[in-house]
Amino acid sequence: MSNVSTDTQATPKFNAEAFAMNIARAMESSGQALAAYLKPRQTGEVRDKPPNELGEVIKTFSVIAEYWLSDKERASSLQMQLGKDYLDLWGAAVRRMAGEADAKPAIAPAPRDKRFQDPEWKSNQFFDFILQLYLLTAKWAQQLVRDADGIDPHTRKKAEFYVQQISNALAPSNFVLTNPEVLRATVESNGDNLVRGMKMLAEDIEAGHGTLRIRQSDSANLEVGVNMATTPGKVIYQNELMQLIQYSPATENVLRTPLLIVPPWINKFYILDLRPEKSYIKWCVDQGITVFVISWVNPDKELGKKTWADYMTGGPLTAMDVIEKATGELKVHTAGYCVGGTLLASTLAYLAEKRRQRVTSATFFAAQVDFSHAGDLLVFVDEDQISALERDMQESGVLEGSKMAMAFNMLRSNDLIWSYVVNNYLKGQSPSSFDLLHWNSDATRMPSSNHSYYLRNCYLENRLSTGTMVLDNTLLDLSKVKVPVYNLAAREDHIAPAESVLYGSQFFGGPVKYVLSGSGHIAGVVNPPASKKYQYWTNDNIKDIKLADWLKGAEEHKGSWWPDWRGWLESHDPETVPARTVGMPALEDAPGSYVRVRA
Numbered sequence: 398m399s400n401v402s403t404d405t406q407a408t409p410k411f412n413a414e415a416f417a418m419n420i421a422r423a424m425e426s427s428g429q430a431l432a433a434y435l436k437p438r439q440t441g442e443v444r445d446k447p448p449n450e451l452g453e454v455i456k457t458f459s460v461i462a463e464y465w466l467s468d469k470e471r472a473s474s475l476q477m478q479l480g481k482d483y484l485d486l487w488g489a490a491v492r493r494m495a496g497e498a499d500a501k502p503a504i505a506p507a508p509r510d511k512r513f514q515d516p517e518w519k520s521n522q523f524f525d526f527i528l529q530l531y532l533l534t535a536k537w538a539q540q541l542v543r544d545a546d547g548i549d550p551h552t553r554k555k556a557e558f559y560v561q562q563i564s565n566a567l568a569p570s571n572f573v574l575t576n577p578e579v580l581r582a583t584v585e586s587n588g589d590n591l592v593r594g595m596k597m598l599a600e601d602i603e604a605g606h607g608t609l610r611i612r613q614s615d616s617a618n619l620e621v622g623v624n625m626a627t628t629p630g631k632v633i634y635q636n637e638l639m640q641l642i643q644y645s646p647a648t649e650n651v652l653r654t655p656l657l658i659v660p661p662w663i664n665k666f667y668i669l670d671l672r673p674e675k676s677y678i679k680w681c682v683d684q685g686i687t688v689f690v691i692s693w694v695n696p697d698k699e700l701g702k703k704t705w706a707d708y709m710t711g712g713p714l715t716a717m718d719v720i721e722k723a724t725g726e727l728k729v730h731t732a733g734y735c736v737g738g739t740l741l742a743s744t745l746a747y748l749a750e751k752r753r754q755r756v757t758s759a760t761f762f763a764a765q766v767d768f769s770h771a772g773d774l775l776v777f778v779d780e781d782q783i784s785a786l787e788r789d790m791q792e793s794g795v796l797e798g799s800k801m802a803m804a805f806n807m808l809r810s811n812d813l814i815w816s817y818v819v820n821n822y823l824k825g826q827s828p829s830s831f832d833l834l835h836w837n838s839d840a841t842r843m844p845s846s847n848h849s850y851y852l853r854n855c856y857l858e859n860r861l862s863t864g865t866m867v868l869d870n871t872l873l874d875l876s877k878v879k880v881p882v883y884n885l886a887a888r889e890d891h892i893a894p895a896e897s898v899l900y901g902s903q904f905f906g907g908p909v910k911y912v913l914s915g916s917g918h919i920a921g922v923v924n925p926p927a928s929k930k931y932q933y934w935t936n937d938n939i940k941d942i943k944l945a946d947w948l949k950g951a952e953e954h955k956g957s958w959w960p961d962w963r964g965w966l967e968s969h970d971p972e973t974v975p976a977r978t979v980g981m982p983a984l985e986d987a988p989g990s991y992v993r994v995r996a
Contacts, residue, residue, distance in 0.1 A: 738764020
């Protein structure tokens, strides 16, 4: 009797005939992808022109190149450095081929770089060499920018960003023949992964009407009003800019003062009402708060002339009037997220100037009022880029949501672009079903007038914090805002950096509690207590202090900041009343129809 076991998990044998057939099928699907790209251009739906960003890239790199090429000794030194690095790499490779197992690599990827986690990046000499060659070249390109003297900070920041984007795009992990994991999958499946990948590529180009719309999540079982944004409530008011939702109570008593949430219009409000276990809105309702939320319209060309002032009057100011009719309460707690928080701060300054007492407290989630430390998005902001964007928006009246979504994705391009290119189109794997990423891809358009005002008055000219912003013929002064402020920042936020939010805290005229949460722009805000993730820090000292020094004196708290905020809210207005039902005739059930309009 034999004691030799049969390996039922043996690696599938390579089948040349099946491989050839699958390559042919993949090429057929790639042809369909090309057809999906060309069709809207042939019908005139899409008109190609060189992107504005290309001119910026050329102009920026020209400045860097001029510095290095204007001095022969400087250029020669630069070439010698790269040559030395390549020789070191070649020497390490030769020693390894000669059997020197412990030959030290010339360079190694960052330990947390997910692109190069497969063991073959180290064990296989070919892939190890390709990886080090890439890392050395990328490092050299970054040094070109870093070591260029006399370059103005904005140009340097743009150059660093563009170099990073190019480096990310050219990573060997993004190509079949230089990614060991993809190459192995291709051989093992006889190329079936490429068939699936090219099919998805064709579908995604067709879904984007001629532009690639990378799917980041499987949309199955992710439908607004069915699996997400399901907190019970009613739309009690709407105008051309927003619907106002009042949520049904879940407790016998509620805080007397209701809460008005002003979300960003760059994305949709249901980031705060994802699946029930993640929903900040549901949690607030369960905590005995009467919650009202603005659901912004997904605008078209007809709303292209709507301004920042229109959004203020048609948004939070109108909502406050409706809430008064629905509840009988003159004053509200307010909360603003991201650009919704910037609009809320503008509204508070406007009300203060008009001496109108409508607000009991203000909470800001990852929102900026000063933009001098505004982070990575400043790369896209200067007079030339804004002017070019304004010219593009003139014809359509809006900024297409896909363009803003791409800008945000580029801030983390390895995670939000290239990982999906590899997973979807090279490995042929559909992304998993993830509510957060589904929301991220549910882009919204922006009216040209409003967006232009925002870029110029906030990012470019920083008018809100300096007291020179004018809304509805009213000069705004944040120091006149005396209501208590809970100012939440996220430690890893690239959009509203924690340093920027901390610095902005000093411009309000009333008491400010600055709180720093763990994680980033989304996960740092949407962090339900039940998940027991991350942490937050508190420190009462916010005047004339840098974030690093603030952290040294801060107290760390495990878990979500939500309960801390709930206690802060009640400390400013603890009175309770019997729970309110919807106080006005309902137009439709929450989450309403505005949120369902797709870009």
